[in-house]
Amino acid sequence: MSETALRARGVEKRFGAMRALRGVDLTVERGTIHAVLGPNGAGKTTLLRILAGLSHATAGSVEIDIDGENHEPSKARGAIGYVGHATLIHPELTARENLLFAAKLYRVDDAEARAQQLLEDEALGEVADVRAGSFSRGMSQRLSIARARIHDPILVLLDEPFTGLDRAAASRLAEHLERLRDEGRALVLITHDVEIAARLATTVSLLDRGEISEVVSGSAITVDRLDAGMLGDRPQPGAVA
C-alpha cells in the first residue's frame, strides 16, 4: 500500500524573530512509519503540533488525505490521533472515564467496548477504575496512547511516545505501532532516539535547526547512518570553532 496520507509543503513557523521551522517538506504514506529525528530544539514538537492542527504554520501548507480528498488539519481532526509530550489526560477521571470522555468527543460508536478493548490492549485493565492522577509516568503514557487510538485514526502523530516507558511497555508500544502500520495507518513518530527510529521507521527525516537536512528510507536506515546524520556538520562538544 502506498497512498499519501499527509503532505506538508514549505512549512515555516516563526516565534517573533526566531524561525523554528524553515520550509519543511514531509510526505507520509499509509502503511508506513515516518520518523522525524532530531536533537532537542530542532523544531520536532512544533512541527507535530502544526501537523495535528494545534498550531498554525506561518507559511506553507499541510494536507491530510481522507478518502481521496485533501483537508487541512483543522478540518480533519477526526482522522488524527495525537500522542503529545504531555499525556492529555484528566487526573481526576479514572482511566476508563478518560477513554469514555475522549470517545464522546470523537463520537465513537460502542464506546464502552472500545474503551475496554484498549484498556486490555495497554495492560490497564486492572486499574481501569483508578483515577489517572495516581498513575506512574509509564501507565499515564499507555493511557495516553489508548486515548489517541480510541477513534481508530488513519493518521497517528506521536511525540516521543517511548519516554517514561519501561522495557516491557516500550516493547509492547513498538508492537502496537508496527500493527497500526500493518493495518494501513500512517504514523509520524517524533523522536531523538536513533535506535527507535532505526527499528521502526520506514522513512526517517532528519530535522536540524528547523530544516530537514536528510531523508533516509528503506534499507538505508541504520543506527550508524542516522547517528552520522544526527551529528551532521554541527560542531562537536568541545570542538574549537
Added chain:
Amino acid sequence: MSTTLAILWKDLVTEWRSRDRVIAMLLFSLLVVVIFHFALPVGTRSGIQENAAGLLWVAYVFAANIGLNRSFALELENDALSLLALAPGERGWIFLGKALANLILIGLVEAAAGFAFAVAFDIDLLKVALPLAGVVLLGTFGLCCAGTLFSAMSVRTRLREVLLPILLLPALFPVLAGAVAATRDLIVAGEASFEAIQLLLVIDGVYLVVSFLGFEYILDE
C-alpha cells in the same frame, strides 16, 4: 450536542471529586458578604434594601471570576486543553459545555451566598425566591457566556488571573445593568420590570451567539 454533554459531565465529575472551585467561590462570596456587613455604617442598614441588589451582584461577580479563572486553567494540567482543541466538530459545542458547567457551579454558590446575604442584612428574599432565581439565572447566564469565552482566551497567558477580570468586567456592564435593576425591583417592589428582563434576554442572546461562534478560533495557538 454530545460534545456539550461530555464536557458538562467531565467538568461536574472533576469538580465533585476535587471541590476546589466551588469551595473557593463559596468562601470568597461569604467573605464579601461579611465585609459588606461590617463596612456599611450602622445607620444605613435600615435603607439597605435600595442597595442590596448592587451589593449582592458585586459578591456574585467577584466570586464567579474565581471559578471562571479555574474553568480552563484546570485543562492546562497534562495539556488536556489540546484534547479539547483536537476534538472534531464545531468548537462552539465545547464552549457550551464549559459555560453550562460554569452556570451550574456558580449558580450553587450564588444560592448559598444569597441566603447568607439575606441573613446578614435581614432581607426577606424568600417571598420573591422564584422570580429572583429566574433573574439570577438570566444574569449568570450572560456572565458565564462572556466569562467562559474570556477564560479560554486568557488561559494561555502568563497573567491570566489579572487578564480575565480586565476583559470580563467591562463586558459585564450591560449584564449588571439589567440584573441589578431587576433584582432591586424584586426586593423593593416585589416584581421585576419588563425592561430589565428584556435587556438581560437580549444581552444573553448576543453573548451566547458571539461566544459560540468566536470560540472556534480561541483554542488555536
